[in-house]
Amino acid sequence: MNLTFTVLFMNDAQMAGSGAVGFCDPETQTISLVGSQSNDSMQDTFLHEVFHAIVHVMDLKENETEENYVRRLATGLCTVWNNNPAAFRWWSESY
Numbered sequence: 001m002n003l004t005f006t007v008l009f010m011n012d013a014q015m016a017g018s019g020a021v022g023f024c025d026p027e028t029q030t031i032s033l034v035g036s037q038s039n040d041s042m043q044d045t046f047l048h049e050v051f052h053a054i055v056h057v058m059d060l061k062e063n064e065t066e067e068n069y070v071r072r073l074a075t076g077l078c079t080v081w082n083n084n085p086a087a088f089r090w091w092s093e094s095y
Helices: 039-057 066-083 085-093
Strands: 006-010 022-025 030-034
Touching: 022 039, 030 039, 039 066, 039 085, 066 085
Parallel strands: 006 030
Antiparallel strands: 022 030
């Protein structure tokens, strides 16, 4: 899991038509977030998109046992958290 994802803050118009407030593009290693969200929504959306990135990078499959899926997801989240302390400091302090 030695990939770098860039987080972009988008305005509503840039995400128009999608109905989404966040998007993870594993091909470009980009997470896009609508910047006008409430604090709670921004935290939730950021974590949601990080999970999408982990699922892609770790090649998690829906048919895995729940225990294996959750174990691998936890490993991915710990890796992201440990390698990106500034992102999670922003997540916890700014919002």
